[in-house]
Amino acid sequence: MKKKVKVVAAVIKNDQEEILCALRSHDMSIPNKWEFPGGKVEKGENLQEALEREIQEEMKCFIKAGDVIYDHTHEYDSFIINLIALDAKIVSGTPIVTEHTKLLWLPKENLDSIVWAPADIPAVETLIKQTERAHQ
Numbered sequence: 361m362k363k364k365v366k367v368v369a370a371v372i373k374n375d376q377e378e379i380l381c382a383l384r385s386h387d388m389s390i391p392n393k394w395e396f397p398g399g400k401v402e403k404g405e406n407l408q409e410a411l412e413r414e415i416q417e418e419m420k421c422f423i424k425a426g427d428v429i430y431d432h433t434h435e436y437d438s439f440i441i442n443l444i445a446l447d448a449k450i451v452s453g454t455p456i457v458t459e460h461t462k463l464l465w466l467p468k469e470n471l472d473s474i475v476w477a478p479a480d481i482p483a484v485e486t487l488i489k490q491t492e493r494a495h496q
């Protein structure tokens with residue numbers, strides 16, 4: 361049976377309403393694909409605590425994690441991921457690359473210009489639709 365992992369991911373918005381995207385490196389699983397930064401929820405953590413910890417470890421800055429904006433289960437060849445995207449804001453520091461290859465701030469409407477990890481595609485589509493609705 362495939363392993364199921366619960367992963368939290370941060371949809372971090374800056375003052376220009378751009379969203380932080382992170383490029384997975386060639387030696388990570390799901391290499392060279394873009395994702396929302398985050399990681400696996402550990403035992404005893406709630407979603408917000410897990411995400412705040414992951415961002416601090418991975419990007420050396422502090423965020424405040426908010427509401428769940430997307431919760432989706434995707435089946436990869438080797439595991440099943442429950443990807444939960446949370447709204448987040450940086451409260452101190454500036455994100456830096458430690459494990460990823462690159463970080464990029466993109467306006468919501470341009471999120472489909474990069475190649476996302478397959479599990480992220482529904483969340484990305486939802487975010488893009490929100491901007492389309494806001495502009496109508």
Ligand SMILES: Nc1nc2c([nH]c(=O)n2[C@H]2C[C@H](O)[C@@H](COP(=O)(O)OP(=O)(O)OP(=O)(O)O)O2)c(=O)[nH]1
Pocket residue numbers: 367368369388389390394395396397398399400441443477478479480
């Ligand atoms: N953080 C994050 N991970 C994602 C996203 N989409 C997606 O498929 N993933 C996958 C990549 C990883 O396999 C897993 C997250 O685990 P992790 O952040 O602890 O990453 P990792 O590279 O150390 O994981 P692994 O090699 O041990 O599998 O979820 C996303 O938007 N954000």
